[in-house]
Amino acid sequence: MIRQAAVPLLFFSALLASGCAEPKTASGINGVTPVHLPDVRTPVQLDADARQEHRAVMLQHLETVQAIVAALADEDYRLAQGLTETHLGFFMHRHAMARQQPENFPPAYHDLAMAHHEAAEKLADAMPSRDLKQILPEFNKVLKACVACHLEYKLRSS
Template structure:
């Protein structure tokens, strides 16, 4: 019952908020939007894994996940798909730039974490989410 109430409350708050949403609309073909949403969910999973690894002191493992899943190495996942399924070309240029900056920041975090310095790695954690926050605060798909 609690879950249903929270779900209904979230729906009502979300609907009211959507009318006041001042973020820039970044419409794209359905296939590109689906790929972007899937990629964002995968990024959340990767962030969670990285945080758990850092908390456990497994910095080099966190570095590997950051680079593989979020870093520059992760760019171009949809390159071989049809143009209408590739999110990047349909983004406003500034939105696309934020995404590229996020990949670069993840690679930099990976470099720091790979050094094994826990203090510097923890200090670098916010760089993993800064681009995510900037993009989600500035842009919307619907």
């Protein structure tokens, strides 16, 4: 009787184990298969100079985020605050708009940019607390603002 129950149980266990095993894919990285979704972002038409300038600003933002993380890791809150204010806050927005073609950006883009810079200002305000429980939620808001914009817009050459 035990043998008769053991055979289906063994078969079921083998079936269950094979169904739960991670699939191996040749195209994926670390077993993750990339998903290709259509690009539904709104294109922003810029001439070559403005496009290059805008890409430089975006790269500078990314480099600044990395430098802020490094400053926080070193517990250099003053440097993190200065980088945030100077490179991500409203000062940078005014500077970037003076060098680009703001009339070619949709109003909703400006709204997202202003939300990004406002989040950066709040992050800078949290830095003197030296408390990561106050700083990191504000930093997360800055990153969310970055992601929101990049999900909505892409650059196109005129």
